[in-house]
Every structure is written in structure tokens, then in C-alpha cells.
Amino acid sequence: MYQVTNKVVLVTGGAAGIGAGLVREFLQEGAKHVAALDVDVNSGKELEIELSSKYGANKVKFYKCDVTTEELNITALITSSLRAHKLMSKDNGGSGGTIINISSIVGLFQTPFLPIYAATKSAVLQFSTSLGAEENYLRFGVRVITICFGVTDTSLIIESKTASYDTKLNERLMTALKGMKAQRPESAVRGLLEAYKNGSSGSTWLIISDKPAEDITANINQGYKIFSRGVFE
Numbered sequence: 001m002y003q004v005t006n007k008v009v010l011v012t013g014g015a016a017g018i019g020a021g022l023v024r025e026f027l028q029e030g031a032k033h034v035a036a037l038d039v040d041v042n043s044g045k046e047l048e049i050e051l052s053s054k055y056g057a058n059k060v061k062f063y064k065c066d067v068t069t070e071e072l073n074i075t076a077l078i079t080s081s082l083r084a085h086k087l088m089s090k091d092n093g094g095s096g097g098t099i100i101n102i103s104s105i106v107g108l109f110q111t112p113f114l115p116i117y118a119a120t121k122s123a124v125l126q127f128s129t130s131l132g133a134e135e136n137y138l139r140f141g142v143r144v145i146t147i148c149f150g151v152t153d154t155s156l157i158i159e160s161k162t163a164s165y166d167t168k169l170n171e172r173l174m175t176a177l178k179g180m181k182a183q184r185p186e187s188a189v190r191g192l193l194e195a196y197k198n199g200s201s202g203s204t205w206l207i208i209s210d211k212p213a214e215d216i217t218a219n220i221n222q223g224y225k226i227f228s229r230g231v232f233e
Helices: 017-028 041-055 074-088 115-131 134-140 167-178 185-198 217-227
Strands: 008-012 033-038 060-064 097-102 142-149 204-207
Touching: 008 017, 017 033, 017 041, 017 185, 033 041, 041 060, 074 097, 074 115, 074 142, 097 115, 097 185, 115 142, 115 204, 134 142, 142 185, 185 204, 204 217
Parallel strands: 008 033, 033 060, 097 142, 142 204
Antiparallel strands: none
């Protein structure tokens, strides 16, 4: 089991929602320092003031930072992951560490509603599991874990932020979302901490419907065995 105690943690999107919950939980678990990165300055500063008064001025710091680009949202994740990987790599003089990337349940099944989003989240899954493969972990000492969140009750689950490329499809998407159980943000946070503590490098975890986090790595591996039939024969 991996422990949070005395670890330095960086959380992107850390000013609100699941990100802010993670900042709080990592501090509660005894992290040495937590950096919260976000474009939301007001919420970020409020969070820093709140948690500094509770844990001390040197324990948490908010930084205004936009890690996104105008391209697909896989670009920023790959760039930031590779930078973090290089900094932590034992092969490069670092001490090792852990990268946790967020995919989605939409990366696990096909949907007509969100083709672009599904493509990027599938890419997150492939990138992270490949970067975290055992031979890479043994060389670099950097764990890479993928999280697939189900629908979570945050400000992102509103029509202005969750939209398809077509108006009619968007109507069907919102109807489908309303029919799915949205888990509480604290369930998402608790599940991610479970994955951090117990996940092996290259593993994938499903966190959905307020249920305990589930290691679905075997499902992913079996899926790719099916996908690759005929490739190596």
C-alpha cells in the first residue's frame, strides 16, 4: 500500500469540485505539501486561505494555471504527464512518484452522443496504461494510474458544459445523463485515494455510482486481447 504521508502532491483543476475535494483529502491524509492548479482564481484563493488556516501556510498553495489548449483535451494531459514523468524519473535523477490521469466511463464503451469526448478519453486510457506499463515502471520508478469516473454531481454536468456536436443528439445526451445515477464528489475523491494507495502502475480503476473503487485492469487487458486478434497471428 502506498501512503500519502509526507508526499508532495499537485492537483490540476484543484479549485473546485473533485479537484478541491482531492486537495482537502490529501492534506487530511498527511501530505507534505499540496499545490492546486486552476484557472478559477477566486475559488482557488478561497481554498488556499481556508486550508492554510487549518493546516498551516506552507502546506497548500494555489497557482493560477491553464493546462488546456484549443486542441483536443488529450494534448495537455500528455504534455503535463511527460513533464511530470521526466521530473520524477529515477532514470533522470528523480525519486520516482505517481501520475494519476482521468479518463471516463465514456472511454470504456461506444456512444453516438460524444464522439470527440469518447475519442480523447479512450486516448487517455491508452496513453496512461502504456506509459505505466511494467517495463517502464521498473526503469523509471513512476507509477501511472488511470481513473474512469462515472457521472459525478459537479458543475460540469450541465448542458452548457456537456454538449454533443449536434442539437438533436445533445437532447438525447441530456436525457441519457438524467437517467444515470450521479455519484457524490466525495465518492469520487475516496475512490481515487483508494486507487492511489493500492493501484499498480498501468492499472485502471472504475469509480461509479457511489460504489467502492474497482480495479478493472483485467477487463482492459482482456478487451485489448480481443481487439488485437489477427494482428500478431
